Amino acid sequence: MKTIIKKVDQTFIDENIIKEAGDIIKAGGLVAFPTETVYGLGADALNTKAAKKIYEAKGRPSDNPLIVHIAKLEDLETIAKDIPKTAYLLAEKFWPGPLTMILNKTNNVPLGTTGGLETVAIRMPSNKIATQLINASGGFIAAPSANTSGRPSPTLAAHVEEDLKGTIDMIIDGGMVDIGVESSIIDLTVTPPMVLRPGAITKTMMEAVIGEVSEDVTLMKDDDKHRPKAPGMKYRHYAPKAELILVEGEMETVIKNINVLSKEAVKEGKKVGIIATGESRDRYEVGEVKSIGTRAKEETIAHHLYQILREFDDDKVDIIYSEAFETKGIGKAIMNRLLKAAGHHILKV
Numbered sequence: 001m002k003t004i005i006k007k008v009d010q011t012f013i014d015e016n017i018i019k020e021a022g023d024i025i026k027a028g029g030l031v032a033f034p035t036e037t038v039y040g041l042g043a044d045a046l047n048t049k050a051a052k053k054i055y056e057a058k059g060r061p062s063d064n065p066l067i068v069h070i071a072k073l074e075d076l077e078t079i080a081k082d083i084p085k086t087a088y089l090l091a092e093k094f095w096p097g098p099l100t101m102i103l104n105k106t107n108n109v110p111l112g113t114t115g116g117l118e119t120v121a122i123r124m125p126s127n128k129i130a131t132q133l134i135n136a137s138g139g140f141i142a143a144p145s146a147n148t149s150g151r152p153s154p155t156l157a158a159h160v161e162e163d164l165k166g167t168i169d170m171i172i173d174g175g176m177v178d179i180g181v182e183s184s185i186i187d188l189t190v191t192p193p194m195v196l197r198p199g200a201i202t203k204t205m206m207e208a209v210i211g212e213v214s215e216d217v218t219l220m221k222d223d224d225k226h227r228p229k230a231p232g233m234k235y236r237h238y239a240p241k242a243e244l245i246l247v248e249g250e251m252e253t254v255i256k257n258i259n260v261l262s263k264e265a266v267k268e269g270k271k272v273g274i275i276a277t278g279e280s281r282d283r284y285e286v287g288e289v290k291s292i293g294t295r296a297k298e299e300t301i302a303h304h305l306y307q308i309l310r311e312f313d314d315d316k317v318d319i320i321y322s323e324a325f326e327t328k329g330i331g332k333a334i335m336n337r338l339l340k341a342a343g344h345h346i347l348k349v
């Protein structure tokens with residue numbers, strides 16, 4: 001299949017391109033597009049066959065449900081029922097934005113979109129290309145991240161090309177995404193509501209709006225007694241090709257330990273990658289050192305996380321040592337993704 005690739009400027013959106021993409025989705029095709037979190041791979045959410053194509057293109061397990069993206073609040077009621085007041089309170093505060101809500105689905109949503117579940121995940125993105133595309137496609141786009149299953153999520157159109165060129169109809173290149181990690185997911189079908197995936201909208205931010213919120217116990221620890229409540233969180237996800245080891249502790253001790261470990265690995269003939277920060281990058285003595293961002297502004301770390309993991313894939317390193325991060329604010333989403341990428345391999349020093 002020939003994949004159409006079109007650049008779109010977010011500040012001056014070419015309506016013809018949006019219409020072309022919308023027509024593809026309406027006809028049951030696949031279009032990758034930018035959102036504020038990561039690039040999504042979109043299909044008509046209300047068309048089972050179209051949704052099925054997403055699973056095929058990504059190699060995604062069929063029990064891993066898709067998020068339905070909407071552009072207007074009134075469309076919520078077409079796809080969700082028994083909607084609690086808390087959903088409207090959260091929508092008012094955080095939509096459009098990086099928050100996904102789990103609600104009971106209506107019959108309009110096929111089980112092919114929800115991985116066989118009677119609940120549906122819904123988000124209203126803020127990226128203007130995304131919202132215009134949703135409107136041009138009939139209002140409901142099912143979209144997981146636009147990577148092949150298991151690879152780091154795409155934050156640039158080039159990442160989508162790497163994974164999916166030739167297997168999908170179109171890629172809209174809207175430049176680098178803003179946030180860089182996937183949306184926060186909250187399940188509103190349980191009491192108290194439960195965070196199933198941390199993102200830019202934190203539990204504390206949600207609690208300020210709707211009161212007590214709980215958290216899936218599997219988010220930050222490897223626990224074989226519990227299954228993650230979001231089916232997608234059980235897969236080894238976000239993974240680079242190399243072995244990834246997180247090193248946690250006081251900054252000075254971490255730097256010292258990573259230097260010792262890297263030198264040993266280099267001696268064994270391994271190609272080493274190091275995930276450092278702006279504050280520490282000059283302190284490493286061997287290996288391919290990349291700064292992921294600055295600790296003074298953790299958003300910069302989220303922004304570069306997946307790009308760096310992909311760069312290390314291209315560099316063909318054998319082993320990556322990464323500094324660990326605080327789990328406050330967006331740091332929780334960063335550490336959740338890093339822990340999964342590392343298969344929970346963490347060294348406390």
Ligand code: AMP
Nearest residue numbers: 065119120121144145182230231232233
């Ligand atoms: P992605 O689109 O790649 O960010 O993946 C979507 C995430 O949302 C996966 O982790 C899914 O398991 C999760 N998800 C989607 N729908 C539901 C649902 N109805 N209940 C629980 N988790 C869901």
Ligand code: MG
Nearest residue numbers: 144145146153
């Ligand atoms: Mg994904």
